[in-house]
Amino acid sequence: MPPAAAHPAAAPHPPVALRRIVQLFRPYRARLAAVAALVCLSSVVAMASPFMLRAVLDDALPHGRTGLLTLLVAGMVAVSILTSSFGVWQTYISTAVGQDVMHDLRSAVYARLQRMPLSFFTRTRTGEVQSRIANDIGGMQSTVTSTASSLVSNVTTVIAAVIAMIALDWRLTVVSLLMLPLFVWISRRVGDERRKITAQRQHQLAGMSAIIEESLSVSGILLSRTMGRSSALVDSFARESRELVDLEIRSNMAGRWRQSTIQIVMSAMPAVIYWVAGFAVAGGHPLVSIGTLVAFTTLQTSLLRPMVQLLSTGVAVQSSLALFGRIFEYLDLEPGIREPAEPVAVGTVRGDVRFEKVGFAYPADFADEREVLRDIDITVPAGTSLAIVGETGSGKTTLGYLVARLYDVTSGRVTLDGTDVRALSFADLAEAVGVVSQETYLFHASVAENLRFAKPEATREQLHDAARIARIHDHIMSLPEGYDTTVGERGYRFSGGEKQRLAVARAVLRDPPVLVLDEATSALDARTEQDVQAAVDALSVDRTTITIAHRLSTIRDADQIAVLAHGRVVERGTHDELMAAQGRYAALVSRDDAVPYASA
Missing domain, CATH: 1.20.1560.10 (ABC transporter type 1, transmembrane domain)
Structure with missing residues (x-):
């Protein structure tokens, strides 16, 4: 400012x-x-x-x-x-x-x-x-x-x-x-x-x-x-x-x-x-x-x-x-991301996600005009987890956001169950792909209203169940007005970990088959990170999960890990395979382990 x-x-x-x-x-x-x-x-x-x-x-x-x-x-x-x-x-x-x-x-x-x-x-x-x-x-x-x-x-x-x-x-x-x-x-x-x-x-x-x-x-x-x-x-x-x-x-x-x-x-x-x-x-x-x-x-x-x-x-x-x-x-602004005139109808979404020769560059009038991603080929089978890691600016968040069409690819395509996400209606895509951003946004409204933003017709019992999965129900009930407590401007009455768990609860209510987690634990203390990670783990069960990892200790159990550098996938495998290779991932893990957790 x-x-x-x-x-x-x-x-x-x-x-x-x-x-x-x-x-x-x-x-x-x-x-x-x-x-x-x-x-x-x-x-x-x-x-x-x-x-x-x-x-x-x-x-x-x-x-x-x-x-x-x-x-x-x-x-x-x-x-x-x-x-x-x-x-x-x-x-x-x-x-x-x-x-x-x-x-x-x-x-x-x-x-x-x-x-x-x-x-x-x-x-x-x-x-x-x-x-x-x-x-x-x-x-x-x-x-x-x-x-x-x-x-x-x-x-x-x-x-x-x-x-x-x-x-x-x-x-x-x-x-x-x-x-x-x-x-x-x-x-x-x-x-x-x-x-x-x-x-x-x-x-x-x-x-x-x-x-x-x-x-x-x-x-x-x-x-x-x-x-x-x-x-x-x-x-x-x-x-x-x-x-x-x-x-x-x-x-x-x-x-x-x-x-x-x-x-x-x-x-x-x-x-x-x-x-x-x-x-x-x-x-x-x-x-x-x-x-x-x-x-x-x-x-x-x-x-x-x-x-x-x-x-x-x-x-x-x-x-x-x-x-x-x-x-x-x-x-007269061009939307940039347009809904298809005749969207492809979707039935039951399994959650197979594929990145096929994906490339991305920001528009010419954007401050960063360089090509952010190029030639990305990754398959994420339904019900499995992919973790995306890399240096700051390597394109991790951008790659995850392409699945939800927060950006559109400039080359190649991203598919969901074999269908290009650009062929789906916005409503169908929002039902299929959920995003938990690293910056949790809460409206100046009650806890219940913030949770119902994901599912307006949710009952009070459904709110409670979602909050329990996100490990935040007990804290909400300890507040003077419980679920009717106003969260304050941008949720300022809640700590970073509490806001993140509210975001997880919101995603639980949405219940999408594909979940993009822009992990936000890098600024949390060890205890809070454990609470948030437990909530995220509960949310990830039985759904396709793409995690944008900032702290590598949270993604060791991922089914596959993709390492980005300069917009390309330079390594891919499980945690054990990549550690054995002693390449870029192993170096990132060593550096991450050397950084102490934030204090409470």
């Missing part, structure tokens, strides 16, 4: 086609059509008011026609009631559609990330991923929720108002619309400026999320306090927060004076119309009646709000393009 997260400049994202954004709303066409219908009805009904106002001023009031006046006033009140009712329903439907689109985006991004290979997560900060889902999609909420209805509403209102203005007097309409092209140009310039600032702001938010996720975890707090770096981290976070404040101010103030100019000019337009009409009257050529003039300026005033909102919506859409670009970047 770096003490100060220095973020590189935000990489520019490719332009997002508006058509792609529009496609997000395609599943909700019917509801959007209902919104459009409500908006059109509301706009058409609202346009009746200026004409009724003209009739009031030019006919009902001057001639004392009280009956007509009553009808006109009642009509104006009815228009207000109808437009308000239409507005409420329009807001409800458009908000529901917008929230559904947000849900679709969040779910799509999460689902895509679930399909990414491990290599993606080893090179991407967790805080960055969280920021894309929370901050970026959250930042689009107002745009997605209100933009569609706002565009339809304001466009319809503007069109209806312009038509009504032309019907009242086309000459005054031309004067009113002369400045419109300039307003549109100004809004586009403001939108471009805000889009660039928005991209920088979201990048800064992602950096802050990464700092929070790393430095405020249990491990981060321990590291910062034991290293005396708490104050430095506070200062670093304050600097990042201050930069975000500056970006927020710049984003909100971008083009604010130019947009204020637009509002001032548009607000002044009714005064201009009065001025033009006044000069015409003074010249003896009145353009319109008083009623028409008041009705026209009323329409102008009603035109001001939707025009300003349309321009503001355009700015908001341009600003949100940066957010859409960041989200679509994740949606």
Whole structure:
């Protein structure tokens, strides 16, 4: 965890086609059509008011026609009631559609990330991923929720108002619309400026999320306090927060004076119309009646709000393009590991595993681009055990993970009962191959919930049986709340050996015919290692077991041992055979025996 997260400049994202954004709303066409219908009805009904106002001023009031006046006033009140009712329903439907689109985006991004290979997560900060889902999609909420209805509403209102203005007097309409092209140009310039600032702001938010996720975890707090770096981290976070404040101010103030100019000019337009009409009257050529003039300026005033909102919506859409670009970047990621279109059906899995001319290299954009494995040929008959040993970096863990398709081979194939694992569905493969990783991950939930992650329908008796096999039941029952005890952040309330035995219990519940054990006893004391090894031995009975060995004393009884060096199998045999050969394995065992166990 770096003490100060220095973020590189935000990489520019490719332009997002508006058509792609529009496609997000395609599943909700019917509801959007209902919104459009409500908006059109509301706009058409609202346009009746200026004409009724003209009739009031030019006919009902001057001639004392009280009956007509009553009808006109009642009509104006009815228009207000109808437009308000239409507005409420329009807001409800458009908000529901917008929230559904947000849900679709969040779910799509999460689902895509679930399909990414491990290599993606080893090179991407967790805080960055969280920021894309929370901050970026959250930042689009107002745009997605209100933009569609706002565009339809304001466009319809503007069109209806312009038509009504032309019907009242086309000459005054031309004067009113002369400045419109300039307003549109100004809004586009403001939108471009805000889009660039928005991209920088979201990048800064992602950096802050990464700092929070790393430095405020249990491990981060321990590291910062034991290293005396708490104050430095506070200062670093304050600097990042201050930069975000500056970006927020710049984003909100971008083009604010130019947009204020637009509002001032548009607000002044009714005064201009009065001025033009006044000069015409003074010249003896009145353009319109008083009623028409008041009705026209009323329409102008009603035109001001939707025009300003349309321009503001355009700015908001341009600003949100940066957010859409960041989200679509994740949606466009190639999963790397794909489920077959027509997976091979599996029956009862025996557990025969074969590595056939297997080679593996990390993707070109990964930090380690070298070929990790090459020409691996190993057969593991059903119900037998294979131990993989070798120096750090020899490819042991990678080889084991290929069986579960946590990575995919780049050459050759891995088969299960003669079927290439790439031909199996993810669900079938997960049922057949279980993995107990050297880094046990526990959720911030109860012991029972963590165990049931492997088998949601497991009964309490099944949990107890699995925990007994893993030699952890008695310890769980000694806790104040037993199986309902919360394990804490990343299981921090449990020791390393206890967490490892919980992982074994989870694997017992899963009950896979093939088990990959990335052994994690190298950092445990002798007593804890014995407890964990006893649990692992119980788990391994009657199933195919592939053990990635870090401490060689734990795999002496394996049916076969494969020694890796520089990505190749250099020795293979039983413990006794390899010791008799006095080769690389014997040297590893001698060195391992010379290393004392970790103290408790």
